[in-house]
Amino acid sequence: MERQLPYEISYNTVAYWRKIENGFLWGVFICSILLQTFQVDCIKHSLDSTRCVINLLNILNYFSIIGYGILYIVVEIIMQPMVANERRKGFIDNSLGTKLLDRPVLNYYDNDSIEQGPYKMLVNCYENCFFTYNNIIKAMLSKMVIKSTILFVLLLIFAYHGIKDNVFAIPFLQLFLSSLFLIELIYHIVFFFRLKNLCEKFKQIFSTPKSNKNKTIQDAIYMVLEYETTLAYNKSPNSNSVYQKLNNKLTEEWNFIKQNYDIR
Numbered sequence: 001m002e003r004q005l006p007y008e009i010s011y012n013t014v015a016y017w018r019k020i021e022n023g024f025l026w027g028v029f030i031c032s033i034l035l036q037t038f039q040v041d042c043i044k045h046s047l048d049s050t051r052c053v054i055n056l057l058n059i060l061n062y063f064s065i066i067g068y069g070i071l072y073i074v075v076e077i078i079m080q081p082m083v084a085n086e087r088r089k090g091f092i093d094n095s096l097g098t099k100l101l102d103r104p105v106l107n108y109y110d111n112d113s114i115e116q117g118p119y120k121m122l123v124n125c126y127e128n129c130f131f132t133y134n135n136i137i138k139a140m141l142s143k144m145v146i147k148s149t150i151l152f153v154l155l156l157i158f159a160y161h162g163i164k165d166n167v168f169a170i171p172f173l174q175l176f177l178s179s180l181f182l183i184e185l186i187y188h189i190v191f192f193f194r195l196k197n198l199c200e201k202f203k204q205i206f207s208t209p210k211s212n213k214n215k216t217i218q219d220a221i222y223m224v225l226e227y228e229t230t231l232a233y234n235k236s237p238n239s240n241s242v243y244q245k246l247n248n249k250l251t252e253e254w255n256f257i258k259q260n261y262d263i264r
Helices: 006-045 046-095 118-164 171-205 211-231 240-260
Strands: none
Touching: 006 118, 006 211, 006 240, 046 118, 046 211, 118 171, 171 211
16 A cells, blocks of 8 residues: 655655755855955955955855745744644544544554554554654764764864954854754754663563553553654754665564564
């Protein structure tokens, strides 16, 4: 059966505009460095052509800053919460048999054989947590550390030279950008450990024999709230390319986990 995800188009739309948002951020990063370089050259040689390039870079820089600011508000503050709300509705529909969305979520979770109810809700949440942790966050951690560290150090170096030369606007902008890359890395690391802790809690729950219905309801509600709170806390970007690359491998691992913990 073909996968049916009612909110997939919305997710793709957010991913598309987030790429443009990141493009503006990189534009600010590149323009700030080029401006610093050309300003030093202009001070040394006083070339009219260099001044023209500086003026052009200033225009591009302001355009990138405005574009990034607008898209950050639209994508991260308006669009992303709306899509997350649709995802939560789909999760509840598939787990409990409700009809909060116009169409059901089909062939997305690997738990169609499990009867709808609190237990399936708990299993679906475990699957979400497992794939988010291993497929997106864990695989991207080393890449995020390397990228953010290099950009942070590079921008600090340019900011130092700008302050030394008494050119204040650009170095302060570079310090701001460097803090953005560092904050993104910190969010990613915190998100990584929170998801790791949740995966351990799921293992503890499923490693014990199935208990009464009330205990299952309690576990399901608590773990779903913990997972959704962790997602809301996350500010680091996810990578669809990493998801596509590792999806088949982790699907096999998830099936092994279900077999090992007798999840059915």
